[in-house]
Amino acid sequence: MSGPAASPALCIGLMSGTSLDGVDGVLVDFAAQPPRVLASHGLPLPPGLRDELLALNASGPDELHRAAVAAHQLTLVYAEVVQALLAASGTPASTVQAIGAHGQTVRHHPPGAWLRGRRVDAQDPVFPPYTLQLNQPSLLAELSGIAVVADFRSRDIAAGGQGAPLVPAFHREVFGQPGSSVAVVNIGGIANVTALTGDGRVLGLDTGPGNMLLDLWCTRHTGASYDRGGAWGATGRADQALLAKLLAEPYFALQGIKSTGRDLFHADWLQRQLQGFEALAPADVQATLVELTACSIAQALRELPWGDAGLSELLVCGGGACNDALLAVLRRELNPCPVLTTAERGWPVDLVEAAAFAWLAWQTLQGLPGNLSAVTGAAGPRILGAIHPA
Numbered sequence: 001m002s003g004p005a006a007s008p009a010l011c012i013g014l015m016s017g018t019s020l021d022g023v024d025g026v027l028v029d030f031a032a033q034p035p036r037v038l039a040s041h042g043l044p045l046p047p048g049l050r051d052e053l054l055a056l057n058a059s060g061p062d063e064l065h066r067a068a069v070a071a072h073q074l075t076l077v078y079a080e081v082v083q084a085l086l087a088a089s090g091t092p093a094s095t096v097q098a099i100g101a102h103g104q105t106v107r108h109h110p111p112g113a114w115l116r117g118r119r120v121d122a123q124d125p126v127f128p129p130y131t132l133q134l135n136q137p138s139l140l141a142e143l144s145g146i147a148v149v150a151d152f153r154s155r156d157i158a159a160g161g162q163g164a165p166l167v168p169a170f171h172r173e174v175f176g177q178p179g180s181s182v183a184v185v186n187i188g189g190i191a192n193v194t195a196l197t198g199d200g201r202v203l204g205l206d207t208g209p210g211n212m213l214l215d216l217w218c219t220r221h222t223g224a225s226y227d228r229g230g231a232w233g234a235t236g237r238a239d240q241a242l243l244a245k246l247l248a249e250p251y252f253a254l255q256g257i258k259s260t261g262r263d264l265f266h267a268d269w270l271q272r273q274l275q276g277f278e279a280l281a282p283a284d285v286q287a288t289l290v291e292l293t294a295c296s297i298a299q300a301l302r303e304l305p306w307g308d309a310g311l312s313e314l315l316v317c318g319g320g321a322c323n324d325a326l327l328a329v330l331r332r333e334l335n336p337c338p339v340l341t342t343a344e345r346g347w348p349v350d351l352v353e354a355a356a357f358a359w360l361a362w363q364t365l366q367g368l369p370g371n372l373s374a375v376t377g378a379a380g381p382r383i384l385g386a387i388h389p390a
Contacts, residue, residue: 010038011365012085012099012146013358014078018189018261019211019319020050020104021225023074024354025081027089027096030362034174039089040351041081049073053134056106057262067106071134074104079143093145098387100361101150103135108261110162111377114250115263122160130154131163137388149361149385156371161378164259168194168204168375169363170356175345180312183301184342186353187211187320190261191297194375195304198312203304204375206259208252208296211319213270213289221282230290230325236283238291246273246292252299257377293320294329301334310337317342321349360384 009031016023022044029036045053052070056063078101086093111129113120120127137150153163171184171194184194191210195203211226218227227233249269251260274285301311314337320326321341331339341349363370369381 009362010091010096011358011362012082012096013354013356013361014081014099014101015354015357016045016074016077016102016104017318017353018105019215019226020045020053020189021215021319023077023081024350025078025085026351026354026358027085027091028355028358030359035355035359037351037355038091039085040348040354041084041088042350043077043081043084045077046073049077053104053106056134057266067134071103071136072139074134075136075139075143078140082140082144082146096146098147098149098361098365099140099144100152100357100359100385101135101137101140101148102152102357103133103137103150105131105133105261107132108164108259108263110157110164110259111160112162112258113260113263129157131157137386141388141390145390147365147390148388149364150388151386152357152360152370152384155382155384156376156378159378159380159382161371161373161376162257162259163376165192165194165204165206165375166360166371166384167192167353167356168202169370169372170359172196172202173359174347174355175315175342181306181309183304183311183314185297185301185314185316185318187293187297187316187318187323187326188353189215190265191293191318191320192259193297193300193304195301195306197306198309199307202372202374204372205257205300206261207300208249208260209265209289209293211293211323212262212265214286214293214323216267216270217282217286217289221286226319227286227323230323232283233286233290233323234325236281236285236287238287239277239280239284242273242277242280242285242288243291243295246288247295247299252296255303257375259376287325290323290325291329294326294333297330298333313337314339315342315345316340317347317349317352319350
């Protein structure tokens, strides 16, 4: 006798983002309208794996072997999260259509990016556009008994797009309000914003650093992996001269479609910016980095074409939504626009991005596009991802 048939609407989404703080997983029922989260589970990355994934963002010795080992270890964490989701919800693996497993980005060189003084161009044999996520989706399919959809970004880049951000299409599904202009900002390691305009347009871009530099500086000076609630940063005072220098980074002045990552914003970048500011107290630098994240988000929002009515609401998700100091600066910069978290609209802040990759897997299985060319700059809509059968 065969087991129960796979539901036409259950998918799992897994996300390990640029912050490298852990793996978030969700089981989502797409038969419900709006989609309904049936279970969620998160696991921290083992410290050794986190350190190795961070190191692999830059060239180093024996990196092909090290990348393969790290991908294997990450996949074991993915599989553990999947088993926890199935157990918590009482869901047999055979009833789940697919797992959307994004993998861990260690290189992101989209068209137009500047790397070591050269512009990434499709015709340049040295710096062609590409993106690389560490993952072993076939192993995850073997361990879970569930089909896995992975490698979401590369098709969009092949079509001339940035390969990011990919979450705006999902944001439209769950946060769009006809007749109202709503923005959704995900503040992970990198911050990305989705604009859902009242006339039905969807725009999006990476605004710049989210938690990435905040976490780096906090770890260096307190030993904690992140500044819980933004409490340490709140004890400092932002330095306006340093903030101006940080905001002078050319990326922030780029208009329109753009994406970024650790290839640009990393420890060496921050160290260069801090030259001449060595006398600042570490907490003051942290407060300035909070301002950088918030002000770059606010700047991007102000430059988007909202129409006559303007922006009516900003919804914040990701780890940055738990940073009270960061939210306070966002509210100051965007006043009188209400700044809320997605939890106030029914979506816990740490689940939105994982749910988006469940949705992207669902789109792939149905043969439907997952990208928005107005967001990524691709030549048109594309079915994203590669399917690894159970």
